[in-house]
Amino acid sequence: MNQRSLHFDFAGKRVLVTGGTRGIGRATVEAFLGAGARVAVNGASDASVARAIDELGAGESAIAAPGNVASVPDCERIVESAVQSLGGLDILINSAGVFKRASLADSDEALWDWTIDINVKGTYFCSRAAAPALKAMGGAIVNLSSQAGLEGYAGVTVYCTSKAAIINMTRAMAMELAPEVRVNCLCPGVIDTDMARTELDLVEQADGYPLKRIGTAAEVATAILFLSSPEAGFVTGAALPIEGGITAG
Numbered sequence: 001m002n003q004r005s006l007h008f009d010f011a012g013k014r015v016l017v018t019g020g021t022r023g024i025g026r027a028t029v030e031a032f033l034g035a036g037a038r039v040a041v042n043g044a045s046d047a048s049v050a051r052a053i054d055e056l057g058a059g060e061s062a063i064a065a066p067g068n069v070a071s072v073p074d075c076e077r078i079v080e081s082a083v084q085s086l087g088g089l090d091i092l093i094n095s096a097g098v099f100k101r102a103s104l105a106d107s108d109e110a111l112w113d114w115t116i117d118i119n120v121k122g123t124y125f126c127s128r129a130a131a132p133a134l135k136a137m138g139g140a141i142v143n144l145s146s147q148a149g150l151e152g153y154a155g156v157t158v159y160c161t162s163k164a165a166i167i168n169m170t171r172a173m174a175m176e177l178a179p180e181v182r183v184n185c186l187c188p189g190v191i192d193t194d195m196a197r198t199e200l201d202l203v204e205q206a207d208g209y210p211l212k213r214i215g216t217a218a219e220v221a222t223a224i225l226f227l228s229s230p231e232a233g234f235v236t237g238a239a240l241p242i243e244g245g246i247t248a249g
Contacts, residue, residue: 022043139180
């Protein structure tokens, strides 16, 4: 682990991070571990989760919760594994997500199902499975939406659809799970991750932002910790942009 939080204390807290083996999810796992939490790390395969946990070097503070969030039974097993291994659950971070550029004409049913199942269905059913444990602890959920959930972009209609759905899902869940559980989401812009590097020209993307750069996974992770913390205790149903000002005007 090379990231330590200097601002938040999550000692004794139990956290599940889906999509926690890479990108924003991995940075979030590192940030929670650095702040003293015990973290269940989800990834799609046993091997990817085992490798991530080995690289984190967190000992018993990181436990494995592999599974495919596109599958409802897997969502339930992921949460059950985390709750049993951690002895309860205080925080759920729905970070698992996929992104692929495709025009409307080139988007087929397979792309639709893949994107919606992971981004939307996974977020919904992991949250549903975790709700009883989170209610018992007065916990929090943070969902990962996107700048593309706030604005429409040509060539990524399916992705925009999935991320917009997460924003209103967050609002509805916040209403339903209050007052016991706070539910918020983040809307990151282009972030320097392997997924973004595969699909986008990051230099070109950076020029479009008012801050003239793209974001880092660590910056998103810090915002996730804030929304999960007592410092955000009066925040629920929010969709927080973290996108260098590009949706401001």
